[in-house]
Every structure is written in C-alpha cells, then in structure tokens.
C-alpha cells in the first residue's frame with residue numbers, strides 16, 4: 088500500500104480498495120479501507136461480516152464522495168423525485184441492515200477466532216512437505232476469510248477428506264482468463280503459468296469462527312494420514 092499510495096499521489100490517481108472480506112485486516116497498524124479514497128465491503132452471506140442476503144457498503148472519509156455514492160445507490164436522487172444522476176437501486180434492505188447491526192458487535196471477536204484457528208492449522212501443518220500454508224507478511228494481519236493451502240495431489244486429497252466427513256472447497260477452480268465469458272480473448276493456461284498452477288493446487292480448508300480445536304486437529308490428522 089505504501090508504494091501504491093505513493094504512485095497514486097504522484098500521478099493524481101484515485102485509489103479504490105476492494106475490501107470485500109478483509110474487514111479488520113491491517114497493514115502497519117492501519118485498517119484496510121482507510122488507505123485510499125474509497126473502499127468497498129461485501130456483506131454477501133459467506134463473507135466475514137455476512138448479512139442473510141446480498142448487501143454491501145462503501146466507506147470513505149470524503150463527504151462529497153459519500154453523498155454521491157448514496158445518491159447513485161438511490162436512483163441518483165437525494166431529494167425524492169429529484170434525480171441528479173442516472174443511478175441504480177442499490178439500497179440495502181432494512182432487514183439486512185438490522186442483522187448486520189447485531190453482527191457488528193461480534194465481528195472483532197469472530198476475527199480473533201479465525202486468527203486463532205489459523206494458528207492451530209499452522210502449528211500442525213507447517214512441517215508437512217506436501218503442502219504450503221498461508222504466510223502472513225511482516226506488518227500485516229490476516230483475517231482468514233478462507234484458509235487456503237497449496238496441496239500436492241489436490242483432487243485426491245479433497246476426495247479423501249470428503250470421505251472422512253471434511254468439507255473443503257476451491258476458491259476458485261478456474262482462473263478468470265479461461266472462463267467462457269473471456270473465450271473471445273483466446274487465452275491459454277500457458278499465458279498465466281502461476282495463476283494456472285495455483286488453481287490446480289489450491290484447497291480451502293474448513294474456516295469459520297465456531298470451529299473447535301479438536302475438529303481442526305482432526306482435519307490436520309487426516310491430511311497427514313493422506314500423505315503417509
């Protein structure tokens with residue numbers, strides 16, 4: 088972020104932070120979403136702070152931007168029937184707002200639980216030669232929306248875990264340039280060797296604040312069993 092902000096300032100470029108699930112992640116003791124001009128958060132139900140249906144928020148310290156975003160989300164109007172922009176209907180429904188208000192009281196403690204779970208995974212998995220675990224860079228905190236490892240024989244490991252009652256997932260199985268909607272760009276996997284390689288080895292292990300230590304140990308024990 089230091090370098091990005093420096094470049095953006097130099098060339099007068101606005102910085103928009105996509106913080107979809109990064110709420111409470113920090114860089115040099117500063118929360119994400121507070122570096123740039125404006126930031127977005129997703130409250131999709133599966134996110135760290137999820138509503139019961141789709142919702143999202145924009146955060147900014149700039150009053151003009153805040154007002155404009157509010158208007159765009161409300162068909163471009165601030166005063167009823169007085170449309171200054173061609174906006175959209177992106178108003179959060181009250182039910183979702185109420186659910187999020189309650190969840191806001193818990194999000195910090197849930198985040199700490201995710202971090203504690205990641206520490207337990209690390210303790211048990213760090214020595215395993217067949218997998219790589221997430222690394223948290225110096226000066227950063229990670230809020231572990233997911234706990235994604237890179238695994239040898241990923242597909243076989245995934246079915247072995249499934250047979251043992253452990254749900255895992257792929258976030259995401261295909262790299263964007265190879266999706267059907269980008270067929271017209273005529274890309275192949277070799278154009279994106281690192282992204283493609285990662286897509287073949289990633290595996291998201293169970294991660295949610297209510298996971299218990301014995302459950303995490305069971306997951307780790309089964310991963311070890313698979314490789315031995």
Ligand SMILES: Cc1ncc(COP(=O)(O)O)c(C=O)c1O
Pocket residue numbers: 105107108128129130131142143
């Ligand atoms: C980094 C990132 N940005 C944006 C989104 C989209 O959020 P939403 O589904 O609320 O539009 C996601 C959702 O998966 C995401 O992971």
